[in-house]
Each structure stands twice: as structure tokens, then as C-alpha cells.
Amino acid sequence: xxxxxxxxxLPDTDGRVHRLSDMAARGPVVVVFTCNHCPYALAWxxxxxxxxxxxxxxxxxxxxxxxxxxxxxxxxSLDAMRARVASERWTAPYLxxxxxxxxxxxxxxxxxxxxxxxxxxxxxxxxAPDEDHxxxxxxxxxxxxxxxxxxxxxxxxxxxxxxxxxxxxxxx
Amino acid sequence: MLRWMExxxxxxxxDGCPSTERALAxxxxxxxEAGVDPASIQLREVTSNEQAERERxxxxxxxxxxxxxxxxGDVSIGLSCRIYRTxxxxxxxxxxxxxxxxxxxxxxxx
Numbered sequence: 001x002x003x004x005x006x007x008x009x010l011p012d013t014d015g016r017v018h019r020l021s022d023m024a025a026r027g028p029v030v031v032v033f034t035c036n037h038c039p040y041a042l043a044w045x046x047x048x049x050x051x052x053x054x055x056x057x058x059x060x061x062x063x064x065x066x067x068x069x070x071x072x073x074x075x076x077s078l079d080a081m082r083a084r085v086a087s088e089r090w091t092a093p094y095l096x097x098x099x100x101x102x103x104x105x106x107x108x109x110x111x112x113x114x115x116x117x118x119x120x121x122x123x124x125x126x127x128a129p130d131e132d133h134x135x136x137x138x139x140x141x142x143x144x145x146x147x148x149x150x151x152x153x154x155x156x157x158x159x160x161x162x163x164x165x166x167x168x169x170x171x172x
Numbered sequence: 173m174l175r176w177m178e179x180x181x182x183x184x185x186x187d188g189c190p191s192t193e194r195a196l197a198x199x200x201x202x203x204x205e206a207g208v209d210p211a212s213i214q215l216r217e218v219t220s221n222e223q224a225e226r227e228r229x230x231x232x233x234x235x236x237x238x239x240x241x242x243x244x245g246d247v248s249i250g251l252s253c254r255i256y257r258t259x260x261x262x263x264x265x266x267x268x269x270x271x272x273x274x275x276x277x278x279x280x281x282x
Contacts, residue, residue, distance in 0.1 A: 037252055037255070038252075038253055038255075039191075039254065039255040039256065039263045039264055040253065040265055042255065043262060043263045043264060043265070072221075073250075073252065133264075133265070134264060136262070165190070165253075166188065167188045167189075
């Protein structure tokens with residue numbers, strides 16, 4: 001069953017608001033739940049950045065979303081997100097889900113947890129970027145396959161994989 | 173008479189992090205190479221922030237050899253997945269196996 005993606009509006013680290021349905025109207029959207037303090041998220045970030053940059057010319061939008069409770073995990077505060085964006089290479093906006101409503105709506109479990117939404121607002125892929133966080137050569141292959149299939153209008157070879165990473169840090 | 177003492181090996185872990193199994197496998201392998209019985213590993217689960225503070229737990233997994241952390245550094249205390257660095261600087265949820273082997277060899281030789 002293909003689930004319908006819940007629309008959302010979230011601010012990035014500059015305060016600019018991004019709406020999922022606006023991005024989806026232009027093409028597929030990759031929504032990556034991620035964070036600052038998780039080694040899995042950090043290990044995959046470069047590959048996800050590469051994929052975001054390489055698929056953007058093909059009409060794919062990507063957003064990274066941080067939903068972690070920053071009271072308990074200050075490394076995931078908005079200021080810390082801004083600092084990362086300022087000091088690292090980011091090819092897509094880093095959004096702040098302060099209320100955690102978006103993560104809850106998507107049933108996000110880990111960082112990272114990757115969703116591909118098509119231009120009809122349907123979730124076409126959910127899971128890990130690729131099979132091994134520890135192997136840069138894996139190159140976000142599962143995400144790339146999903147995007148290639150969505151862009152080609154064919155059935156997805158692999159619509160779902162098991163997301164691997166740190167648990168989302170929910171508010172008490 | 174001098175008697176060789178096996179090092180005290182602890183693996184502290186938290187169930188919010190999926191890296192324990194891999195860290196344990198790497199640790200067992202490194203201990204075998206050093207001639208230390210992997211059965212001597214003491215597994216200790218950390219279940220609360222209070223316990224993490226008490227134990228000075230810098231994230232899961234954390235290995236201690238004779239009470240010492242072979243990967244000290246600028247780490248925060250609490251229930252989280254610990255960030256290690258590979259030899260080439262990449263973030264990793266488990267210690268670099270080569271660095272782990274070297275740390276155990278140092279402790280065994282000490």
C-alpha cells in the first residue's frame with residue numbers, strides 16, 4: 001500500500017519556510033529525518049548530500065529535518081543546526097521540526113530515516129539510504145534507485161528498507 | 173611468583189543504539205587476537221540519564237579496559253549513540269577495529 005504523505009511547513013536554519021506540497025508540485029521530494037549527534041546520521045550525511053546535489057537538476061528536492069528534543073540533547077538545538085550549516089557542505093535545506101509533529105506524522109523512527117514523496121504526495125520509498133553506513137562506496141544506492149524509479153514512472157524495485165540509526169529523541 | 177592478570181574488560185551499552193552487537197563482535201575478535209578470553213567481557217546496560225551521569229557514560233557503546241576508556245576525547249555524558257572516528261576521519265558508531273586492537277594490545281602489555 002502506498003501511503004499519502006502528510007503536508008508540512010517547516011523553517012530552515014535561516015528561518016525560510018519550506019512547504020512539502022510546494023516542492024512536490026515541482027517533482028519528487030526526499031525527506032531525510034536526521035540530526036547532529038548521531039554517528040549513523042553523520043556517516044550517511046555526505047552520501048545524502050551528494051545525492052541531493054546530483055538529483056536536483058532532475059527536478060528532485062531534498063530537505064533534511066531535525067526533530068530531536070533539543071532540551072535533552074542540546075547538540076540538536078537550532079543554534080547547533082545553524083552552526084553545522086555554516087561550517088559544512090549542505091546541498092539542501094536543514095529544517096527544524098521543533099514540535100516533532102512532522103516526525104510523528106511520518107512515523108520516523110531513526111536518524112537517518114529517508115522518505116521519497118512523489119509529485120502526487122505519495123510516499124514511494126522509506127528506509128535507509130543504502131545497505132551500510134560504514135561503506136561510502138554504497139553511495140546512498142537504495143535512495144538513488146528509488147529516485148530513478150520514481151523519475152522513470154516505474155514500480156519501485158525496493159519500496160521499503162529497514163531504517164538504521166539512532167532513535168528519534170522524543171520529548172518526555 | 174608473578175602471575176599474568178587478565179585485563180578487566182567492560183562494554184557499556186544503551187538499547188537506543190543499534191551498534192552494540194557490532195561493537196561486541198569487534199571487541200571479541202580483538203581480545204582473541206590479544207590472547208584474552210572474550211568470555212571475560214562484562215556487559216553492562218545503561219538505562220537512565222541518572223545512571224549515565226553516575227557512570228560517566230559518554231554514549232553507546234563504550235569500552236573500558238581496566239576502568240580506562242581507550243578512546244577518550246571531548247564527549248558529552250548521556251544516553252546517546254557515541255561518535256567514533258575512523259582512521260580517515262569518518263564518523264562511525266563503533267570504534268575503528270584497528271584502533272581497538274592497538275588499544276587492547278597496549279593494555280595487555282602494560
